[in-house]
Amino acid sequence: MDAVVKFTNQSQGKDRLFRATQYACALSIYLLRKNTERKDLVAKLKSLENNMSTGRKLLRLGNTANSIEAAKRTMQLSDRVLCLCLTAANINRALYFICDNVLWAKSIGLIGNIDKERWSLNSSRWYLYSLVMNLTRDVYEVVRLMVQKGRDECFKEKMDQNLGQSPEVAEVVIPQLDAFVFLLLETLKSHPAVALDTVKNICDLFIPLDKLGIYKSNAGVVGFCGLISSLIGIITLAQPTLKIKP
Ligand SMILES: *[C@@H]1O[C@H](CO)[C@@H](O)[C@H](O)[C@H]1NC(C)=O
Numbered sequence: 001m002d003a004v005v006k007f008t009n010q011s012q013g014k015d016r017l018f019r020a021t022q023y024a025c026a027l028s029i030y031l032l033r034k035n036t037e038r039k040d041l042v043a044k045l046k047s048l049e050n051n052m053s054t055g056r057k058l059l060r061l062g063n064t065a066n067s068i069e070a071a072k073r074t075m076q077l078s079d080r081v082l083c084l085c086l087t088a089a090n091i092n093r094a095l096y097f098i099c100d101n102v103l104w105a106k107s108i109g110l111i112g113n114i115d116k117e118r119w120s121l122n123s124s125r126w127y128l129y130s131l132v133m134n135l136t137r138d139v140y141e142v143v144r145l146m147v148q149k150g151r152d153e154c155f156k157e158k159m160d161q162n163l164g165q166s167p168e169v170a171e172v173v174i175p176q177l178d179a180f181v182f183l184l185l186e187t188l189k190s191h192p193a194v195a196l197d198t199v200k201n202i203c204d205l206f207i208p209l210d211k212l213g214i215y216k217s218n219a220g221v222v223g224f225c226g227l228i229s230s231l232i233g234i235i236t237l238a239q240p241t242l243k244i245k246p
Contacts (some may be wrong), residue, residue: 004065005066005069007062008060009066010218011062013234013237014059015060016233018056018059018122019226020230020233022049022056022226022230022232023223024223025168026222026223026226027220027224028223029049029216029223030219037060056199057100057104058104060097060100061104063100064097064101067091067093067094068090070093070130071091074086074090075087080171082246085134085137085140086133086134086246088133089130089131089134092130092133093130095126096123096127096130099122099123100123102119103116103123106107106119121211121212124207124208124211125208125212127208128205131201131204132205134201135198135205138198139198141194142187142198142245145194146184148162149183156185159183162182164177192242193236193244194244196242196244197236197243199228200228200232200236201229203225203228203229204225204226204229206224207225207226210222
């Protein structure tokens with residue numbers, strides 16, 4: 001078990017690189033779709049995208065164990081909200097990887113008669129639940145930090161100075177909204193790890209929403225969001241201080 005978890009952690013970098021490539025291909029294919037002269041290139045990109053997707057499935061075989069281990073850890077958190085959100089996110093993530101592994105086994109012919117479409121939809125559904133729990137945690141974190149910052153005396157002065165310069169705006173347009181946006185932006189600026197995690201989770205959200213037909217975007221949006229979230233994933237792996245904790 002430990003060896004599986006360790007290996008999966010080591011292959012995370014490769015998975016993220018593959019994922020970025022996969023979505024970069026998807027985005028390029030979308031952008032080149034009307035270009036009849038580039039048919040060859042599009043065919044090559046499609047094959048690369050498929051290879052990346054299949055390759056990643058192999059790298060992810062150990063991720064179920066990895067997610068269960070993570071769930072065990074987050075269950076110990078003393079903050080009730082964090083404990084609930086992260087444990088639920090990790091359990092849903094484990095269920096997602098089980099579906100993913102079954103689909104992989106089917107794709108190499110290891111198992112025969114399963115309803116591929118249904119397993120694929122279920123996998124997207126667990127992924128979506130995991131993302132929603134992660135986003136709930138992000139919102140909780142942002143609100144907590146905003147309250148903290150709002151109470152800070154130095155920050156209050158800075159806010160008065162900034163917003164006080166335009167009294168007509170402050171008086172006419174709902175001043176609370178102004179203050180709220182200012183506080184939100186300042187909070188995100190001083191906690192880049194939280195900001196990056198939020199952007200990443202929002203970007204990721206478009207992928208299962210599109211697959212499940214809850215919110216249909218187009219292949220370009222999905223490719224773009226997938227690419228941005230993969231790049232954030234690479235940044236946080238390369239620069240652990242930018243990764244949200246716990
Ligand atoms: C949710 O957050 C955890 C901890 O940051 C992360 O390991 C996991 O990959 C996230 N889940 C999804 C579906 O992105």
